[in-house]
Amino acid sequence: MNSLRSTIKSLYDGQNTRSRRFRYGLILFDSLTIIYFIATAALPSTPVITAVNAFFGLFILFDLAARLWISTNLRKELTRIYTLADLVVVISLVLAPLMAESFAFLRVLRGLRLIHAYHLLHDLRRESAFFRKHEDAILAAVNLLVFIFVITSLVFVLTFEEDAGVAGYVDALYFTVATLTTTGFGDITMTTTGGKLLSVFIMVVGVALFVQLARTIFQPSKIKHTCPECGLNRHETDAVHCKHCGTTLKIETKGDTGG
Known part of the structure; x- marks a missing residue:
């Protein structure tokens, strides 16, 4: 058992060719799951999507279990934001088939996989000289991207009907960006108190993230x-x-x- 643990730890932390290839594979997998969960956030459940979700869920679970097993500080690992995000994603994948009436909300929770981008950045910092050179700008862009799509998922759940589909998700993204940039076209608006408070939150936090990104690019x-x-x-x-x-x-x- 100790030998297996040492082998897994070497794959995650080692500097040999096999370890580097393994980590590049994880980076590719993380990127694919992030893209997949964004692309399917508003799609209805089908047998194919359910099967793909199960595959991704098992892989994420194995990756999470391996990271926890080899961790020298389990408490710290459990409190990392991307670890918590992975736990939520795995739970949503497990519960979704059992809670059909809440499936839309559980499906949107997978957007939290975006938070795992921070773990991806940690790997890139170790593996890529280009990333290390442009780290501030890339991190600011990722902060903005994570904010946009997590808030879009929240707007989609709170505002649109479950059967709104891709068109509804695009409308949620459109509303988020229009509010974030304070453009205010007014064609999609929040009418409830909670919706208005969400709009205020988007504007306040979003503008700060935009300023951070612009400052990082033009004035490192x-x-x-x-x-x-x-x-x-x-x-x-x-x-x-x-x-x-x-x-x-x-x-x-x-x-x-x-x-």
């Missing part, structure tokens, strides 16, 4: 420069000393051209 909060002493390679744009070890930095800048 960190600059890449490797400290010669400790190796820290992310510093404030105006840093004079390394915040980790205190070594004097010589970060190249374009300087002030005056005016």
